[in-house]
Amino acid sequence: MEPLSWFDIIGRILWQFMPVWIALVLTFALSITYRRKLGLYGKLFDSRIGMVGFAIVAFWLFTALFADFIATHDPLAQGRGMRNAWPGDPMRRAAEGAYEYYLLGGDTRARDIFSRAVMGAREVLMIAPFAAMISFMIGISLGLPAGYIGGRLDTGLTFVANLVLAFPVILLFFLLVAPEIQATAIPTVMAGVLFVVPVLFFMVLFNSRYYIQPFKRNIYVGLVLIFGFWAYSGLAFNADPLGFWGMSPNMLNVFVAVVFVNAPTVFRIVRGITMDIKTRDYVAAAQTRGEGPWYIMLWEILPNARGPLIVDFCLRIGYTTILLGTLGFFGLGVSPESPDWGSTINDGRSVLRSHPHLALVPALSLMSLVLGLNLLADGLREESLKD
Amino acid sequence: MLLFLLRRVGVMLATALCLTFVVFYLTNLPAKLETLAKTQAGARMTDAEVQSWLVRNGYDQPMLVRYGEWLGVLPGWTREEDDGTMRGRCIARVDDPAAAPDRCGILQGYLGHSTRFRAPVSDVISARLGATGWLMLWVVIVMVPMALIVGILAGMREGSRTDRSLSTFAIASTATPEYVSGVIFIALFASTVVGVSPLLSSIGLLPENTALFQGNARSALERITFWNFTLPVMTIALYGMGYIARITRASMTEVMTQQYIRTARLKGVSFSNIVLKHALRNALIAPFTVIMLQIPWLLNGVVVVEVLFSYPGFGWVLFEAAVNNDIELLLAASMVAVVVVLLTQLISDIGYVFLNPRIRIS
Numbered sequence: 001m002e003p004l005s006w007f008d009i010i011g012r013i014l015w016q017f018m019p020v021w022i023a024l025v026l027t028f029a030l031s032i033t034y035r036r037k038l039g040l041y042g043k044l045f046d047s048r049i050g051m052v053g054f055a056i057v058a059f060w061l062f063t064a065l066f067a068d069f070i071a072t073h074d075p076l077a078q079g080r081g082m083r084n085a086w087p088g089d090p091m092r093r094a095a096e097g098a099y100e101y102y103l104l105g106g107d108t109r110a111r112d113i114f115s116r117a118v119m120g121a122r123e124v125l126m127i128a129p130f131a132a133m134i135s136f137m138i139g140i141s142l143g144l145p146a147g148y149i150g151g152r153l154d155t156g157l158t159f160v161a162n163l164v165l166a167f168p169v170i171l172l173f174f175l176l177v178a179p180e181i182q183a184t185a186i187p188t189v190m191a192g193v194l195f196v197v198p199v200l201f202f203m204v205l206f207n208s209r210y211y212i213q214p215f216k217r218n219i220y221v222g223l224v225l226i227f228g229f230w231a232y233s234g235l236a237f238n239a240d241p242l243g244f245w246g247m248s249p250n251m252l253n254v255f256v257a258v259v260f261v262n263a264p265t266v267f268r269i270v271r272g273i274t275m276d277i278k279t280r281d282y283v284a285a286a287q288t289r290g291e292g293p294w295y296i297m298l299w300e301i302l303p304n305a306r307g308p309l310i311v312d313f314c315l316r317i318g319y320t321t322i323l324l325g326t327l328g329f330f331g332l333g334v335s336p337e338s339p340d341w342g343s344t345i346n347d348g349r350s351v352l353r354s355h356p357h358l359a360l361v362p363a364l365s366l367m368s369l370v371l372g373l374n375l376l377a378d379g380l381r382e383e384s385l386k387d
Numbered sequence: 388m389l390l391f392l393l394r395r396v397g398v399m400l401a402t403a404l405c406l407t408f409v410v411f412y413l414t415n416l417p418a419k420l421e422t423l424a425k426t427q428a429g430a431r432m433t434d435a436e437v438q439s440w441l442v443r444n445g446y447d448q449p450m451l452v453r454y455g456e457w458l459g460v461l462p463g464w465t466r467e468e469d470d471g472t473m474r475g476r477c478i479a480r481v482d483d484p485a486a487a488p489d490r491c492g493i494l495q496g497y498l499g500h501s502t503r504f505r506a507p508v509s510d511v512i513s514a515r516l517g518a519t520g521w522l523m524l525w526v527v528i529v530m531v532p533m534a535l536i537v538g539i540l541a542g543m544r545e546g547s548r549t550d551r552s553l554s555t556f557a558i559a560s561t562a563t564p565e566y567v568s569g570v571i572f573i574a575l576f577a578s579t580v581v582g583v584s585p586l587l588s589s590i591g592l593l594p595e596n597t598a599l600f601q602g603n604a605r606s607a608l609e610r611i612t613f614w615n616f617t618l619p620v621m622t623i624a625l626y627g628m629g630y631i632a633r634i635t636r637a638s639m640t641e642v643m644t645q646q647y648i649r650t651a652r653l654k655g656v657s658f659s660n661i662v663l664k665h666a667l668r669n670a671l672i673a674p675f676t677v678i679m680l681q682i683p684w685l686l687n688g689v690v691v692v693e694v695l696f697s698y699p700g701f702g703w704v705l706f707e708a709a710v711n712n713d714i715e716l717l718l719a720a721s722m723v724a725v726v727v728v729l730l731t732q733l734i735s736d737i738g739y740v741f742l743n744p745r746i747r748i749s
Contacts, residue, residue: 163402167409171410181413325567345567360574363566364571375558
């Protein structure tokens with residue numbers, strides 16, 4: 001068989017992404033129709049930059065979701081004679097029913113680059129938003145009291161945050177994400193501490209609001225406790241009795257390191273916003289009403305700080321993606337087979353000058369996802385400032 | 388002012404102490420020491436051999452004691468070999484064992500011995516820091532003016548087409564980490580098979596089978612040329628400049644809406660004069676802080692770029708030390724990094740006060 005022309009390759013790739021296009025068109029049609037009823041999300045469709053950013057992010061989100069339909073090959077399967085194949089090369093003696101071409105070529109171990117890039121989206125989007133979320137909860141849970149109460153608590157927490165921030169990220173990764181560390185209790189202990197914060201966060205959140213309605217409070221807090229500790233046991237200690245939640249030691253290590261790096265920055269942002277907002281009149285009104293400090297922090301200050309926090313959340317997912325790529329680039333904390341973008345860039349490095357497509361495909365994928373997130377953040381910032 | 392400086396130095400020392408202890412702890416875990424023994428004395432050692440290697444080289448004492456030795460507050464370990472020679476932390480440095488000092492740590496100005504490079508840490512670090520210094524110098528020379536120009540051009544007319552396109556460019560540059568832009572640059576400019584070089588060869592501007600730029604910066608150690616240094620410098624500068632440009636733009640747009648600018652316009656001062664003489668000075672206060680704070684962030688990029696372009700500088704040493712668990716080299720490297728972080732913070736705080744007389748240090 002002849003190799004495909006570039007025109008054919010592009011056509012076939014676009015065709016492979018068909019489920020994504022359908023989902024994108026549906027999302028956009030629905031969102032634009034009902035945008036006036038959708039709050040900040042709807043307003044996003046008024047700004048061109050925000051819309052472009054959202055489209056890119058949604059593209060990768062749907063790609064991760066439908067990766068099984070989009071990928072043409074098993075990301076780990078090695079095609080015979082397809083080592084460093086050029087884009088569009090036909091499979092030699094393709095098995096019955098298998099896809100006949102390597103659309104974007106083969107890597108150093110003769111695996112299909114296109115399928116690996118598609119599957120890589122799933123790897124990245126499984127960790128990055130989740131890690132950003134946990135970082136945010138930790139940053140919020142510590143930043144609110146530091147900013148609101150101040151005093152010695154603030155001094156202590158700020159010192160610790162600055163300590164972590166003074167640590168060069170890359171050195172921390174080298175030290176913390178290593179096979180020797182995985183064998184020790186450090187990641188588990190850190191995960192045990194870090195993952196308990198979201199559970200506590202939601203407990204305090206509901207308790208401070210509903211403590212005068214004990215029945216409602218008991219239901220909410222009980223639900224948080226049951227659900228929270230179910231997830232907690234699985235994620236932190238890999239001991240979920242039902243086996244639904246779980247994380248490999250590799251992934252736990254990466255996750256903990258990324259959260260550890262991100263949380264202090266969020267802490268500083270939240271602390272700054274809190275110090276600004278606590279001088280407002282509605283906070284004084286709540287204090288005069290006799291509300292407790294946690295109620296004021298979580299139900300008066302936090303909702304009013306949401307604008308900058310949502311914007312920073314988008315940026316932080318992007319930054320986390322970059323950090324995950326850095327880890328993969330140095331071969332830290334990922335299994336060698338993993339199709340995540342960072343390690344595929346690293347794999348392609350050795351043949352970069354003769355076969356650049358190996359590293360370029362994951363590099364451009366990663367860049368486009370981060371760019372989408374940054375544009376989305378910019379659009380959100382613009383729209384939330386208009387209020 | 389003096390009190391402020393003293394307090395900052397105090398915080399700096401406390402931070403450095405905490406961080407070096409964390410590094411010390413993480414590099415001295417039993418599993419890491421085993422890795423160290425195996426990389427030093429052969430990968431196929433048995434557990435007993437590993438143990439005896441650790442004992443022979445003074446790694447068997449409690450961790451806190453060895454941290455004290457490294458600091459120089461506790462006397463260094465000594466050990467008499469079976470053949471009667473003395474070995475010890477401080478003895479290895481001098482020819483005569485009897486003349487060896489009791490303590491040798493960073494308080495005595497001794498940074499230790501690198502197990503990876505088999506040389507004193509201070510020699511390794513100082514040589515490599517020099518190489519990285521050149522890289523950083525060029526990065527700053529390229530990055531700062533570029534970022535300021537982009538930011539000022541975008542911010543002087545908010546909402547114009549120039550603003551939109553330059554802002555998008557700044558966002559795109561913050562979305563391109565070094566390992567992405569480095570890979571793209573090498574593929575485009577340093578490959579003989581694809582990218583720009585074959586095109587230039589085909590129209591006769593470049594000899595056959597040569598690349599426009601060099602994808603390997605090792606030759607820059609002897610002589611920095613445009614062809615071997617452009618790609619690494621651009622790779623770091625590109626990622627760093629986006630953020631500075633965005634801050635500059637924000638600061639510039641804010642200044643441009645102020646009363647005194649309007650007054651100047653109404654007086655009939657030309658637009659270029661307003662931007663250059665009136666707005667610029669106030670608009671550059673915020674970017675100055677950001678530029679100073681951005682410098683330690685560049686370290687990440689330095690490590691990536693030095694590994695990618697095989698340029699043996701500080702970042703490359705950090706990478707090698709981490710891979711080989713070279714404890715004392717890692718400790719020294721983290722100290723250097725921490726000092727850079729805290730020093731730039733200090734400079735940015737002091738500079739901010741000088742630039743903006745409305746702020747006083749309390």
